[in-house]
Amino acid sequence: MSRSTADSASSVTLPTPKERRRLREALALSEEQVAEAMGVTKATVRAWETGRSAPRGRKREAYAKLLGTHEPGDAPSSPDSPAASPPAASPASEQPAEPRSLPPSPVRPQAPAKAQTPAPAPAANVRPKAAAKRAAKPPKAPSPSPGIAAGPARKGTPRPQERLKPVEAPPVAEQRPVGPPAVPGLTPEEAFDALYAHAAPGLVHQTYLLTGRRRLSRESVEHAFHRAWERWPEVARDADPVGWVRATAYEYALSPWHRLRRTHKHPDAPPTEAGRRALLTALLELPAPYRRTVLLYEGLGLDLPETAAETEASTPAAAHRLLHARTVLAKRVPELADPDTLHERLGSLVTEAPTTTLPAARAVRSGSERRTRTWTRAVLGVTAVLIGVTGFTAATAPTRYIPVNAPGETVNGVPVRGGPQKLRPEDLELRDKLRSEPNPGPERLIPAAE
Structure with missing residues (x-):
């Protein structure tokens, strides 16, 4: 080539x-x-x-x-x-101000299979x-997932049945990332600060709905933005940087290892309002993958393929998770049996103003850089120690084999050697007498008086 x-x-x-x-x-x-x-x-x-x-x-x-x-x-x-070249993506602003709701995909007209x-x-x-x-x-x-297409289509979000039908692919030049237009002339620090100010408060509230723990939600968002600043060139080129940070925060918040930590072992007290408390309690009773799927689809208004891609599952698997989550939520809260009502309630819950106070973007950037320096120094230190130990071992090791001659020691506890015992003087005298005075006849030996 x-x-x-x-x-x-x-x-x-x-x-x-x-x-x-x-x-x-x-x-x-x-x-x-x-x-x-x-x-x-x-x-x-x-x-x-x-x-x-x-x-x-x-x-x-x-x-x-x-x-x-x-x-x-x-x-x-x-x-x-x-x-x-593909359309330029904004490194700082790739998330809409409201929950994202994609327009319905154009459905192909019925045509022969060959066309x-x-x-x-x-x-x-x-x-x-x-x-x-x-x-x-x-x-x-493709066969649409059963049960998801029931009911009228909600505003701004197409039903999964429509989304799973074959559609005409738009030209590459017309594909634009979802979000506000890019702002040229921003430095990496300014772009990161703008992304942090735009997405961090909402992500803290979303992770709280996933975990029920305010402290863990704030820690998850800070961890996600630390990772984003470490890989900022990759995140800045991503078509959806907010989605990148959101996926990282969700993965960290839903990690099962947090159960071993005392501070995150139990969820916080539920809200005082009856409706919000019932919905949040029912949501926390779902398994973590189902909870994440229903929050992305019903709360944020993502499309079903996008929800499946963010949860790293197939589209049918995401559809069945959504069906199961709707069934469980309808049993816990009967008024949520209607999918449109569930979408409205979760959407209003997601768009609530968060009450958590977050650190400044500059502090997050400095914390990420400090953690990177700490890990780099630790790795360099461990590597230097291993090199030193290896060099010392190579310098002090013998160049030839030296056999070890162990000194003799007294061994106790050895059993007595088997066989006949040592003869006493009387036994030796009797043996000599029998050899010197044989009696070949059948007479019986009579002891003679000395």
Whole structure:
């Protein structure tokens, strides 16, 4: 492969990780089918859809063709020609002021099975047999999860049945990150401070709804922003930096190891208001993955594929978690049996103004840098100690084997040697007499008087 071909393949624009997953599900393709077509493993495809990695080279171009987002004019033919670049994402403001509610995806009109999914052209590193088999086989329409599509669609958030139908993929140039427009000319510190001021208060309140512990929620958000500042170049380039911080805070808050800490062993006292207390108590009775799913979908208004991607679960698994959570909440609080009522109650609970006082953004940044320096010094110190011990051992170790001659010692407790005992003088005298005066006859020996 020439250098110009490699540069053109690496400059192909890919959609965001969440959009990659939505496009795959819209094409009715499973992770196994994509992995077989691309010649990679299922774990690699999952890493591409979660944003942990991205394809490179010819695989990047083949992956874009497979998703239907690559056009022949997207990649330049030579290194000198300008490459198409994705829309710039704001490093500081990627979260709307209100709970995010995506517009309903356009639903494809009913058409023959052959016209629904255009067969992608086979590219390099793609198995031709699998590509031909996939192109000749009409895709299966994804079956919506049972029960989730019941009831009218709520405002601003499409029902999962609509979201799981095949949709037309928008051009890459029209995909814009959700959130306010980017503010040019910000330094990394200013961008981080703006992100912290915009998202930290709401995240503290959300983690409190997940855990029921105010102190743990504040600690989780601080930990998430510490990690964000440590990896700020990665977070700044992310299409949804608030989602990155939110996922990190949720993972830390829902860690089971906090039960071993005395300060976080029991939840705080429930609120005094009866409605909020009943809803929060019922929410805390759910398992952690179900609690997180219902909060993201019903509280924040995320789409079902986005909820599944953030919880690192498949879309059907997230749908069934949501169904189970709705059933449990309806049993605990009967007025929440209607999904629209549950969405309204959780949405109003999420948008409440938090009462926790947070440290300043500068203190969070300095704390992250101080922790990084501490861990770096600790690692360097341990490494220096290991090098010193290894060097001392190598310098003082003998160069040849020296056998050890142990001195003799008295051994006690050895049992008496077996066999006949040592003869006494009387025994020796009798033996000599019998040998010297044999009596071959049958007479009986009579003791003679001395």
